[in-house]
Amino acid sequence: MTLSFQAAVAGRGFDVALTVRPGETVAVMGPNGAGKSTLLAGIAGLLRPDSGRAELNGRTLFDLDGSRHTWSPPHNRGTALLAQEPLLFPHLSVLDNVAFGPRSAGVSRSEAKERALRLLVDVEADHLAARRPAELSGGQAQRVAVARALAADPALLLLDEPLAALDIHSAPLLRRLFKRVLAGRQAIIVTHDVLDALMLADRVVILEGGRIAEEGPTRTVLERPRSSFAAGLAGLNFVPGTLDGTGVRTDGGLRIAGHDDEPGQLPTPGGFGVAVFPPSAVSVFLTDAHGSPRNSFAVTITDLEPHGDQVRVRAGSLAADITPAASADLALVPGMTVHFVVKAAAVSVYGT
Ligand SMILES: Nc1ncnc2c1ncn2[C@@H]1O[C@H](COP(=O)(O)OP(=O)(O)OP(=O)(O)O)[C@@H](O)[C@H]1O
Numbered sequence: 001m002t003l004s005f006q007a008a009v010a011g012r013g014f015d016v017a018l019t020v021r022p023g024e025t026v027a028v029m030g031p032n033g034a035g036k037s038t039l040l041a042g043i044a045g046l047l048r049p050d051s052g053r054a055e056l057n058g059r060t061l062f063d064l065d066g067s068r069h070t071w072s073p074p075h076n077r078g079t080a081l082l083a084q085e086p087l088l089f090p091h092l093s094v095l096d097n098v099a100f101g102p103r104s105a106g107v108s109r110s111e112a113k114e115r116a117l118r119l120l121v122d123v124e125a126d127h128l129a130a131r132r133p134a135e136l137s138g139g140q141a142q143r144v145a146v147a148r149a150l151a152a153d154p155a156l157l158l159l160d161e162p163l164a165a166l167d168i169h170s171a172p173l174l175r176r177l178f179k180r181v182l183a184g185r186q187a188i189i190v191t192h193d194v195l196d197a198l199m200l201a202d203r204v205v206i207l208e209g210g211r212i213a214e215e216g217p218t219r220t221v222l223e224r225p226r227s228s229f230a231a232g233l234a235g236l237n238f239v240p241g242t243l244d245g246t247g248v249r250t251d252g253g254l255r256i257a258g259h260d261d262e263p264g265q266l267p268t269p270g271g272f273g274v275a276v277f278p279p280s281a282v283s284v285f286l287t288d289a290h291g292s293p294r295n296s297f298a299v300t301i302t303d304l305e306p307h308g309d310q311v312r313v314r315a316g317s318l319a320a321d322i323t324p325a326a327s328a329d330l331a332l333v334p335g336m337t338v339h340f341v342v343k344a345a346a347v348s349v350y351g352t
Pocket residue numbers: 011012030031032033034035036037038039
């Protein structure tokens with residue numbers, strides 16, 4: 001029960017190779033336009049890549065590499081795609097919506113209804129069986145859509161931001177439902193919410209610009225991000241550059257000194273690396289603050305915003321969290337030039 005997928009779509013700058021092991025749930029995250037939907041569409045058969053090949057459980061989904069192309073249509077792939085909007089058939093009852101897949105696959109009417117009812121019980125929506133989709137709330141409709149996706153008994157479940165269209169009250173309930181449904185099931189879930197990745201997935205894949213920027217267990221990726229997107233998710237400052245001893249030198253000439261938090265693991269100087277530090281470790285001064293081993297560099301404030309009981313001082317992609325009193329004392333305003341100061345001991349440096 002393994003998915004192996006490799007495909008390129010030139011018009012979208014998309015080139016991704018991904019393997020999903022049996023029973024594994026993979027979260028796919030990345031900025032807008034990174035290729036997340038393209039990946040799901042390619043697996044589901046809604047998009048024909050320019051080249052590549054994919055297999056699910058030994059069955060070829062497509063093979064566009066050789067001279068004789070193979071292409072399996074969406075309904076023959078053993079995949080089920082659950083979109084952000086539930087997309088139920090408006091003229092069918094909830095029960096018939098869920099029974100539709102098994103019926104189309106040739107299952108008898110009574111058996112399909114029995115299976116549909118069982119799945120509606122699983123998603124706690126059996127009391128809605130006789131209703132039409134128009135008579136459901138967003139959260140209820142999404143639960144029914146989950147039952148409908150499972151009714152076809154897919155080998156691989158594809159979820160495209162399934163919680164995004166829900167209000168904050170329905171989302172936690174559905175997240176718990178997904179946790180139950182996805183346990184031990186092979187699935188790919190596209191999400192913008194790091195909580196989904198932490199709670200629902202075994203592993204996260206970060207897409208940036210149509211390529212995999214990094215992948216790994218969600219916790220590891222958040223603790224030691226190797227892409228600016230993952231660092232943003234984890235709320236960490238991220239300065240990429242060239243490794244230089246236990247520091248990183250940026251293209252702009254800024255050097256950030258840090259420490260090697262896995263001693264002896266630093267790759268040779270000259271390689272690509274990152275300096276990563278939390279906004280809470282950054283102090284803000286009006287003048288250059290000397291004293292080693294610290295980093296002090298001039299930045300221009302772009303934004304000030306509340307962050308919990310702190311003030312987040314943004315300077316482009318960098319951030320510092322300081323107290324409201326400190327912000328008032330320094331009379332900080334956007335456009336002002338200040339110095340960000342961070343101790344080397346608070347900066348992790350590692351190769352990418
Ligand atoms: N129907 C389309 N035709 C042509 N190009 C497209 C089409 N849909 C998306 N693209 C392009 O393909 C690239 C990947 O888009 P995709 O929708 O897969 O990104 P995404 O990661 O799902 O983004 P989002 O988070 O905004 O949904 C983008 O450059 C996008 O502009």
